Amino acid sequence: MDLFDQKKENKSLTTLIFEKIREDIINDVYKNDEKIIEAKVAEEMGVSRTPVREAIKQLELDGLVENIPNRGVIVKGVTPQDIEDIYTMRLAIEGIAAKWSVERMSEDALKDLKDIYELMEFYTVKKDIEKIFELNTRFHEVIYKASSSRYLEHVLTDFQQFIKSTRKISLATEGRVEEALKEHKKILDAFLAKDIKAATDALIYHIEHSKCNAGKMVDRTTK
Amino acid sequence: MDLFDQKKENKSLTTLIFEKIREDIINDVYKNDEKIIEAKVAEEMGVSRTPVREAIKQLELDGLVENIPNRGVIVKGVTPQDIEDIYTMRLAIEGIAAKWSVERMSEDALKDLKDIYELMEFYTVKKDIEKIFELNTRFHEVIYKASSSRYLEHVLTDFQQFIKSTRKISLATEGRVEEALKEHKKILDAFLAKDIKAATDALIYHIEHSKCNAGKMVDRTTK
DNA sequence: TCCAATATAATTGTATACACTTACTCACAC
DNA sequence: GTGTGAGTAAGTGTATACAATTATATTGGA
Structure with a gap:
């Protein structure tokens, strides 16, 4: 995806993806209780699953998504x-x-x-x-x-x-x-x-x- | 490593490693400003780098380690x-x-x-x-x-x-x-x-x- | 028709492979 | 002796491959 082509500010893909998804959750682009599928996000952004996973793991710690083992993560937006x-x-x-x-x-x-x-x-x-x-x-x-x-x-x-x-x-x-x-x-x-x-x-x-x-x-x- | 053999509580390796390292930072096992090398930790725990990386990414968000792109992460303990x-x-x-x-x-x-x-x-x-x-x-x-x-x-x-x-x-x-x-x-x-x-x-x-x-x-x- | 059992697909979890960047070493020039 | 630079090693960043788990579809029987 062109958004990430330039890799501004020396940030890693993981960081960029983290910020993008966080933004999207906070701005209600990802709705509450919506399921996030790694592979789908990865494809949309034109990257591999690895940085997406890492980003999601960070979001989990922030409380913005909830991880149910082996089943996926669901968005827990800010009400x-x-x-x-x-x-x-x-x-x-x-x-x-x-x-x-x-x-x-x-x-x-x-x-x-x-x-x-x-x-x-x-x-x-x-x-x-x-x-x-x-x-x-x-x-x-x-x-x-x-x-x-x-x-x-x-x-x-x-x-x-x-x-x-x-x-x-x-x-x-x-x-x-x-x-x-x-x-x-x-x-x-x-x-x-x-x-x-x-x-x-x-x-x-x-x-x-x-x-x-x-x-x-x-x-x-x-x- | 035997600690992780049983995988208690349905937790993923990432979660277990996260908790382990966090504990170690908080209890000063990892000293302040110490460098954490993924591969080393992975080998010590008998796992691959992947879950270690994910755990470290989480610690980063918690402020317990600081990531310097392409150079590694250093421990930022609790003073x-x-x-x-x-x-x-x-x-x-x-x-x-x-x-x-x-x-x-x-x-x-x-x-x-x-x-x-x-x-x-x-x-x-x-x-x-x-x-x-x-x-x-x-x-x-x-x-x-x-x-x-x-x-x-x-x-x-x-x-x-x-x-x-x-x-x-x-x-x-x-x-x-x-x-x-x-x-x-x-x-x-x-x-x-x-x-x-x-x-x-x-x-x-x-x-x-x-x-x-x-x-x-x-x-x-x-x- | 409905239920259960099993096969199949989708998705996550983990490991490995490769690319890229940074640090280190040692030789060579001055 | 010191500084510089090429070459090498070490480590992170990303992609891919495979394993394990869970969801879904299908088929056969009652």
Whole structure:
């Protein structure tokens, strides 16, 4: 398949396939409880079964598919309830992240955060949702990384992946990009001022707001 | 290798190897930054490279090894700092779990919890640390499952794995088993009474206590 | 017609083979 | 002695082959 011909970023087929299938599960291309057949996926992608198997094994660990020995794997997608739950957990952990990140963030990371915010401003004016979404992800990842906690970063980065679809929809609702920009400004300012409480509050406010918005979307799409 | 001859529990070689290596990383058999060579592991275990590769790919997702393309994987073990961080995150999420689990726990699960507790009592008298440890793990897993949140269960179960070594050491310290038993009694009673606040408090007290105890152990072993 | 038993197909699980990339060694030039 | 480069070895990445298991279809009997 042409998608994989170039093998960008030095990634292995396994990694590319993993990311592709994860994306497809999260975006509901693979429906819940659907069966995934290795050989079929392999043929569709023009590769052998080996990297597909390895990718599926990874998805299994992420909880996105369930393996029934000798019978196959079935998709266990992210339900609205799952997203709701993940947001709740994220809120709890993001509070910890805020504290650690403010305390430990390097000047370089602070500059990154500022740069990302400024790009956000730019693309918000241009209304380029795709770019904003990507910057949004990176903004939070810089904060996670600054926490200097490998597992905290790991958990929160994972969460971001799982709620990706919802975040995308949320951002596309009328007026949300401008709101989100303001919220990110507050977060940035708090980090620049090294104000733990302000940062925590701003982050939690931001996520609660996203969650609330997401909740609305879920309701709308499921009813 | 004889370990895998019987293939217990219908598990695939991949799964068995995954669990084995994870155990070995967590218990520091594989040292940090050590390189893992597929072929070597495969030979040691008397299997082909295929299931070993698949297992390693899973470990990668868990963050226990890091893959450098075409060069190999290196062990990224759980440091004392990691364990400290995981305990902190666990505390935050366990509070959420307590609430949901009390609300949603079925009578069957409640009975399981009670049964496990009673076995704990029994083995505490017998001072069978290994059994107590296993029951301890199951006790908390019943609570996680009762939350009816797939991802909460997933995250907390993972955490338990990562801090396994520390929990084991902690439990082996003088007088800790008896303390832990009392703490579990309080948790059980709160669940039986369906008292969310009491359950939350008891759980958090229990984990903080474990954490504190673990912290002491870390200090002792690293200095 | 319906059920059971058996053959057949489909699919996963594991092993092996080959390709590709990176690391290492040793000779040769300077 | 040191640096450079070809050649070799080691190791990962991917494809294929075969074994084991499970699902499906078919046939024969009641």
